[in-house]
Amino acid sequence: xxxxxxxxxxxxxxxxxSAWNFFQxxxxxxxxxxxxxxxxxxxEFVADPFWIKDGPTWYMFFEVMNSAVGRxxxxxxxxxxxxxxxxxxxxxxxxxxxxxxFVFKCGEExxxxxxxxxxxxxxxYRARDFPHSWEYIKPLVEEPLADHALFRRRDxxxxxxxAQPKLHDGxxxxxxxxxxxxxxxxxxxxxxRGDPRIARPGGRMLVLGETVIRYAQDCFPTYGRxxxxxxxxxxxxxxxxxxxxxxxxxxxxxxxxxxxxxxHHIDPYELQEQQWIACIDGYKRKLRIEFEY
Numbered sequence: 356x357x358x359x360x361x362x363x364x365x366x367x368x369x370x371x372x373s374a375w376n377f378f379q380x381x382x383x384x385x386x387x388x389x390x391x392x393x394x395x396x397x398x399e400f401v402a403d404p405f406w407i408k409d410g411p412t413w414y415m416f417f418e419v420m421n422s423a424v425g426r427x428x429x430x431x432x433x434x435x436x437x438x439x440x441x442x443x444x445x446x447x448x449x450x451x452x453x454x455x456x457f458v459f460k461c462g463e464e465x466x467x468x469x470x471x472x473x474x475x476x477x478x479x480y481r482a483r484d485f486p487h488s489w490e491y492i493k494p495l496v497e498e499p500l501a502d503h504a505l506f507r508r509r510d511x512x513x514x515x516x517x518a519q520p521k522l523h524d525g526x527x528x529x530x531x532x533x534x535x536x537x538x539x540x541x542x543x544x545x546x547x548r549g550d551p552r553i554a555r556p557g558g559r560m561l562v563l564g565e566t567v568i569r570y571a572q573d574c575f576p577t578y579g580r581x582x583x584x585x586x587x588x589x590x591x592x593x594x595x596x597x598x599x600x601x602x603x604x605x606x607x608x609x610x611x612x613x614x615x616x617x618x619h620h621i622d623p624y625e626l627q628e629q630q631w632i633a634c635i636d637g638y639k640r641k642l643r644i645e646f647e648y
Contacts (some may be wrong), residue, residue: 362579364402364638365389365613366417368438371631374561374568374623375584375601379609383438386613386637388417392442393430396421401430403455404634405559405622407465413437414486415634416467418454419445426452429469431486437624437632447480447489455502455620457559461534472499472520479535496529496538504569506560507534513590514538515569517555523574524551530592543595551575557582558621568600572619579619579638582606606635615639 367385371377379385390398399422406415412433419430429447432440447453447469455470465482467489476494483490501520506513511530518525526547529538547554551574561568567587573580581604589596606618614637623633 361641362400362616362638363390363613363641364400364420364636366401366404366415366634366636367614369606369621369633369635371623371633372629373631374563374625375605377605377621377623377631377633377635387438387440388415388432388442389613390420392432392440393419394442395444396428397423400638402636402638403470403620404636405456405458406624406634407458407460408624409460409465409485411435414458415440416446416456416458416486417636418456421445421448426473427454429453429456429467444487446487449474457503457505459505461507466534468495468503468505470502472501475499477503477514477516493535495531495536500527502556502572504556504558504560506562506567508562508567508590511592512538513560515556515560518545519554522551523555523572523578524549526554526556526571528595539592541595542593546595546597553583553585557619559623561623569597570605570621573604574619577617579617581608581617582619582621606637609637613637613639 365386366388369377370380399420404417415432418427431443431446434440451473453469457468465485467480471478477496479492480489500516502517504515514529518527525545528541528544531538555572557570557572569585584600585597586600587597618637620636
């Protein structure tokens with residue numbers, strides 16, 4: 356008999372009063388999505404949720420760790436109220452690991468940029484038939500970078516991506532005039548070096564007027580421990596500066612239950628002034644017992 360510990364990631368919904376103050380609401384039963392909700396593959400866990408609203412429906416894309424093949428695939432769930440979710444299906448799989456499915460709309464088209472560091476690239480996909488069918492367009496950056504945050508501001512596209520994926524301690528920055536590139540690395544990149552507390556991206560970049568917020572995983576002393584927020588105070592093609600936005604983590608482990616050992620991802624949405632909602636993830640450790648015969 357052998358005993359090992361695994362991290363049981365699942366997905367929840369938090370409410371909030373601002374982009375840096377979120378909490379468990381008593382009217383939401385978390386987690387809203389677990390490996391047990393996945394019906395078309397044998398899932399080990401679900402994590403890294405991103406969502407987008409189209410018409411009356413919310414679409415959530417997330418990593419499904421397919422234990423049968425030992426790699427991540429991109430799953431989909433839908434909701435009409437942000438709180439009650441129905442698992443749909445796997446919508447994107449490749450012969451390499453996928454996770455962190457950043458979904459967004461540009462013009463009238465939907466795009467998906469999942470983490471594909473195992474294929475040594477950050478890959479851009481476009482919806483052929485949203486939300487179920489996606490076509491590969493091109494690599495944005497051809498390097499093994501982990502997680503990423505992509506947004507457009509003042510006619511420039513910006514791409515933040517985690518360097519040193521196994522160490523979680525570096526952050527690279529790229530920019531482009533067009534989504535499809537060419538992408539240029541910022542002269543100050545890496546903008547974080549050797550600091551696993553603030554480097555690895557932890558969700559969608561948030562632009563609130565002139566304020567830009569970057570969410571970062573706190574991976575010290577362990578991966579996926581908590582999530583912090585940083586305000587970008589200078590962002591140009593020549594310069595970059597940021598500072599901590601909040602004195603306490605945006606997300607931190609719960610005292611017990613599904614997220615008691617860590618939280619590392621957020622995709623926030625402002626419903627109205629001082630009323631926010633976010634899809635988040637968290638994990639608890641569980642023991643796996645295997646019998647040898």
